[in-house]
Amino acid sequence: MTYETVIGLEVHxxxxxxxxxxxxxxxxxxxxxxxxxxxxxxxxxxxLPVLNEEALRLGMKAALxxxxxxxxxxxxxxxNYFYPDSPKAYQISQYDEPIGEQGYVEIEVNGEKKRIGITxxxxxxxxxxLNHSPFGDGSFVDFNxxxxxxxxxxxxxxxxxxxxxxxxxxxIKAIMQYCEVSECKMEEGSxxxxxxxxxxxxxxxxxxxxxxxxxxxxxxxxxxxLEFEQQRQEKALTRxxxxxxxxxxxxxxxxxxxxxxxxxxxxxxxYFPDPDLPRIIVSDAFLTACQEEIPELPAAKRERFMQAYGxxxxxxxxxxxxxxxxxxxDATAQQVSDPKAASNWLMGDVxxxxxxxxxxxxxxxxTPTQFADLIGLIExxxxxxxxxxxVLKTMLDSGKAPKQIIEEQGLVQISDVDALTAxxxxxxxxxxxxVQDVLEGKEKAIGSLVGQMMKETKGKANPAVVNQLLxxxxxx
Amino acid sequence: xxDFRKGLRALQKALQQGEVTPQDLxxxxxxxxxxxxxxxxxxxxxxxxxxxxxxxxxxxxVTTREDNVxxxxxxxxxxxxxxEGVETTCASKILAGYIPPHTATAAHRLDHAGGILIGKVNxxxxxxxxxxxxxxxxxxxxxxxxxxxxxxxxxxxAAAVAAGMVPYALGSDTGGSIRQPASFCGVVGxxxxxxxxxxFGLVSYASSLDQIxxxxxxxxxxxxxxxxIAGFDERDATCANVPVDDYVGALTGDVKGxxxxxxxxxxxxxxxxxxxxxxxxxxxxxxxxxxxxVPIHLPHLSYAIATYYLIAPAEASSNLAxxxxxxxxxxxxxxxxLLSMYSKTRSAGFGDEVKRRILxxxxxxxxxxxxxxxKRAQQMRTLIAQDFQQAYEHVxxxxxxxxxxxxxxxxxxxxxxxxxxxxxxxTIPVNLAGLPxxxxxxxxxxxxxxxxxxxxxxFDEATxxxxxxxxxxxxxxxxxxxxxxxxxxx
Numbered sequence: 017m018t019y020e021t022v023i024g025l026e027v028h029x030x031x032x033x034x035x036x037x038x039x040x041x042x043x044x045x046x047x048x049x050x051x052x053x054x055x056x057x058x059x060x061x062x063x064l065p066v067l068n069e070e071a072l073r074l075g076m077k078a079a080l081x082x083x084x085x086x087x088x089x090x091x092x093x094x095x096n097y098f099y100p101d102s103p104k105a106y107q108i109s110q111y112d113e114p115i116g117e118q119g120y121v122e123i124e125v126n127g128e129k130k131r132i133g134i135t136x137x138x139x140x141x142x143x144x145x146l147n148h149s150p151f152g153d154g155s156f157v158d159f160n161x162x163x164x165x166x167x168x169x170x171x172x173x174x175x176x177x178x179x180x181x182x183x184x185x186x187x188i189k190a191i192m193q194y195c196e197v198s199e200c201k202m203e204e205g206s207x208x209x210x211x212x213x214x215x216x217x218x219x220x221x222x223x224x225x226x227x228x229x230x231x232x233x234x235x236x237x238x239x240x241x242l243e244f245e246q247q248r249q250e251k252a253l254t255r256x257x258x259x260x261x262x263x264x265x266x267x268x269x270x271x272x273x274x275x276x277x278x279x280x281x282x283x284x285x286x287y288f289p290d291p292d293l294p295r296i297i298v299s300d301a302f303l304t305a306c307q308e309e310i311p312e313l314p315a316a317k318r319e320r321f322m323q324a325y326g327x328x329x330x331x332x333x334x335x336x337x338x339x340x341x342x343x344x345x346d347a348t349a350q351q352v353s354d355p356k357a358a359s360n361w362l363m364g365d366v367x368x369x370x371x372x373x374x375x376x377x378x379x380x381x382x383t384p385t386q387f388a389d390l391i392g393l394i395e396x397x398x399x400x401x402x403x404x405x406x407v408l409k410t411m412l413d414s415g416k417a418p419k420q421i422i423e424e425q426g427l428v429q430i431s432d433v434d435a436l437t438a439x440x441x442x443x444x445x446x447x448x449x450x451v452q453d454v455l456e457g458k459e460k461a462i463g464s465l466v467g468q469m470m471k472e473t474k475g476k477a478n479p480a481v482v483n484q485l486l487x488x489x490x491x492x
Numbered sequence: 493x494x495d496f497r498k499g500l501r502a503l504q505k506a507l508q509q510g511e512v513t514p515q516d517l518x519x520x521x522x523x524x525x526x527x528x529x530x531x532x533x534x535x536x537x538x539x540x541x542x543x544x545x546x547x548x549x550x551x552x553x554v555t556t557r558e559d560n561v562x563x564x565x566x567x568x569x570x571x572x573x574x575x576e577g578v579e580t581t582c583a584s585k586i587l588a589g590y591i592p593p594h595t596a597t598a599a600h601r602l603d604h605a606g607g608i609l610i611g612k613v614n615x616x617x618x619x620x621x622x623x624x625x626x627x628x629x630x631x632x633x634x635x636x637x638x639x640x641x642x643x644x645x646x647x648x649x650a651a652a653v654a655a656g657m658v659p660y661a662l663g664s665d666t667g668g669s670i671r672q673p674a675s676f677c678g679v680v681g682x683x684x685x686x687x688x689x690x691x692f693g694l695v696s697y698a699s700s701l702d703q704i705x706x707x708x709x710x711x712x713x714x715x716x717x718x719x720x721i722a723g724f725d726e727r728d729a730t731c732a733n734v735p736v737d738d739y740v741g742a743l744t745g746d747v748k749g750x751x752x753x754x755x756x757x758x759x760x761x762x763x764x765x766x767x768x769x770x771x772x773x774x775x776x777x778x779x780x781x782x783x784x785x786v787p788i789h790l791p792h793l794s795y796a797i798a799t800y801y802l803i804a805p806a807e808a809s810s811n812l813a814x815x816x817x818x819x820x821x822x823x824x825x826x827x828x829x830l831l832s833m834y835s836k837t838r839s840a841g842f843g844d845e846v847k848r849r850i851l852x853x854x855x856x857x858x859x860x861x862x863x864x865x866x867k868r869a870q871q872m873r874t875l876i877a878q879d880f881q882q883a884y885e886h887v888x889x890x891x892x893x894x895x896x897x898x899x900x901x902x903x904x905x906x907x908x909x910x911x912x913x914x915x916x917x918x919t920i921p922v923n924l925a926g927l928p929x930x931x932x933x934x935x936x937x938x939x940x941x942x943x944x945x946x947x948x949x950x951f952d953e954a955t956x957x958x959x960x961x962x963x964x965x966x967x968x969x970x971x972x973x974x975x976x977x978x979x980x981x982x
Contacts, residue, residue: 055594060820062694062696063594066727098834103814291698291699292696292730294730
């Protein structure tokens with residue numbers, strides 16, 4: 017390709033407050049339409065907004081976690097537009113004095129770190145949701161979402177591929193979740209993403225004409241939408257066509273983008289400072305408290321997992337995607353002698369179990385200590401790897417301690433030679449052919465004998481001990 | 493014999509001595525309205541049923557709460573303040589039939605004090621105007637002479653009090669809308685400091701200028717009502733968390749040693765000579781009572797009107813955007829699509845003056861014009877506020893006319909809006925600076941009242957009330973009023 021892709025993202029994150037940004041209405045998702053509303057968020061005549069300090073606190077935490085320069089003296093502005101999703105016909109947002117500016121996040125692309133600039137982070141209120149009737153007989157407004165606090169995170173045009181865009185978005189999500197700023201559920205709309213994308217010939221400094229892509233409602237679709245748009249623009253440029261500045265909608269069914277409106281339809285939002293709200297003055301104490309609430313962030317955690325526990329980059333990356341998972345691993349790793357084994361079990365069996373049950377890792381019924389005990393029981397030979405899988409499943413099902421499960425089900429590994437000798441002798445007697453093979457030096461033949469031993473002991477026999485015992489009996 | 497013009501203390505005394513009951517006061521109010529309002533047309537609607545019920549509920553509080561002057565006494569609300577369950581129209585067609593689910597904090601506090609809402613009174617649509625002729629329903633008439641306007645926009649509040657229909661009313665003041673009608677109707681009107689009284693429940697015209705205040709028969713009554721409605725409200729982020737002074741206690745009847753500023757800019761060109769003479773006599777009286785008169789200058793005052801008519805319409809254009817026919821109020825029939833529903837609803841629902849100000853404000857905020865208009869207006873606003881602050885380094889209060897002109901006849905206002913805007917020259921600068929000011933009647937000229945305006949420093953309502961009260965006690969107006977109505981407040 018002779019063109020370089022330039023992408024910038026505008027990410028909206030719903031802040032995880034209990035109540036809305038300017039009134040006390042509930043913010044929980046999925047309530048019946050227009051059940052979480054009051055005169056204030058409905059914009060009834062004569063009502064006034066009052067800032068929910070929790071929204072400011074979460075917004076500030078987010079700005080700090082994104083390495084922004086934060087403003088301790090900022091303001092709210094009104095963004096004026098007529099649309100039924102906006103009951104006041106303006107959105108309270110921040111225009112020229114956002115709470116955060118000049119931040120960055122780091123992503124890892126093909127093993128190399130890349131810094132993505134963040135232009136600004138600002139606070140605003142969400143709009144309502146329009147539901148258009150499939151029968152074409154009307155549109156219905158649900159105001160439950162109106163007034164839910166949001167931050168908008170605008171990136172610099174530093175992203176160069178759709179993959180980088182996805183990685184950036186994943187990083188934003190992880191940081192927001194780590195800071196407990198938002199649950200970032202794209203399927204519920206608590207994380208939303210619009211993208212600006214343009215192409216320019218390699219080596220050219222000036223940006224090409226951009227298109228804004230909307231309605232990409234999953235991480236995968238962000239990548240798909242941008243891939244489609246990248247190819248569309250490249251083809252057009254190759255054919256000598258001119259790219260027009262426009263807003264395009266991603267269509268999930270076809271994986272393509274469709275023109276919504278051109279630049280000439282752009283609104284004049286007539287921003288001006290909201291006279292109903294005083295300036296947002298943040299004290300040093302408030303700012304310090306926000307700073308102190310920011311935990312070790314995913315990038316730092318990944319680094320530490322590699323250093324302290326000797327994990328490969330891949331493991332460290334997977335385990336730090338969620339703060340809960342990372343902390344679960346961290347707590348486990350401190351109690352085991354082989355953190356890599358813990359990582360394998362966690363990324364393998366545990367995540368597979370949670371995926372299969374359709375639950376997030378937060379729903380796990382096992383504690384890190386119980387999980388560490390299981391790893392210890394494997395290491396000291398109390399149970400075999402095979403038995404461990406059964407025990408782990410029971411642990412995940414019931415939340416019981418591994419030792420209790422092993423006792424209840426009699427799963428302790430049999431390593432006692434005396435206890436195994438009688439069974440081994442019987443197996444040898446029944447399989448003269450295999451014994452002959454072993455005697456002739458065919459080492460592999462012992463495998464089938466070990467298998468039968470395991471079957472006889474219902475998997476509890478220690479395979480290493482059995483192996484040695486069989487060899488001793490046959491070859492002596 | 494009940495006479496609301498005798499003031500709140502007299503009513504309280506009569507109630508406490510069992511001479512009258514709250515029911516009697518409600519009936520007297522309703523009867524007076526019935527007798528007079530066909531001419532005055534102050535009330536958009538009365539709530540007789542609600543008022544009679546309230547009268548029964550508050551009867552016990554009249555005797556049990558002696559400190560509470562307002563208990564059992566009726567009042568009227570300007571119809572841009574919400575009251576739960578009572579239609580609130582802002583004198584606009586676009587809000588016809590709108591019944592709010594919430595009560596304005598100021599009204600809520602009056603109710604808490606035992607007040608009884610009698611009804612909602614007329615105003616210029618959305619408080620935009622100075623005559624109450626911009627009401628979408630009807631014009632209100634001046635009780636001193638029904639051919640004359642009562643002023644505006646709180647013309648219904650001032651006329652209702654002047655006509656003795658209610659003992660007091662609440663108004664709102666964005667550029668003079670409490671003080672100017674009080675002046676025209678010969679009653680007392682107080683605009684508190686911006687942030688002194690909660691705006692919650694007041695339908696916003698210009699949020700950074702709007703303030704609720706009382707219109708009363710006397711300065712003492714204004715102090716009593718302000719005491720009830722002032723103070724922090726967690727539902728209005730612009731409401732100040734500043735302690736509320738003892739306003740009634742501040743009425744010492746003494747102005748000795750107080751420095752009274754007189755600005756040449758508010759006493760010169762453009763002020764009707766008869767008004768200027770009346771105000772000068774008031775200044776002389778205050779001086780004779782021991783106050784010192786200090787000449788001051790407010791150099792940026794000539795920019796006040798232009799500044800106001802950028803900031804107020806800009807805020808109004810956004811504040812009034814919510815009246816779109818989607819959720820409440822009027823919706824135009826037969827719209828083909830969303831845009832036509834908006835434009836038909838707003839074209840038919842708003843009156844001319846409201847539309848003019850929405851257009852003006854929309855223009856002032858438009859991309860490419862913001863810096864030239866809105867931003868510069870804000871800068872000028874700061875300079876005007878600084879003018880006042882510098883003056884208050886040398887004076888305790890500033891006195892000026894409330895209105896540069898005498899009340900005029902209905903229909904006599906100019907067809908040129910700019911000429912009409914200029915008659916707010918004495919009151920608008922006070923709103924821009926956020927200061928408290930009171931209009932107290934000082935004379936009657938050709939049968940029409942003239943108001944004296946006393947402007948105070950931020951949150952210093954106590955001093956302007958003290959000066960106004962002292963003046964009122966020595967003013968020739970009491971006798972002129974008695975000649976007119978045959979009663980007196982004092």
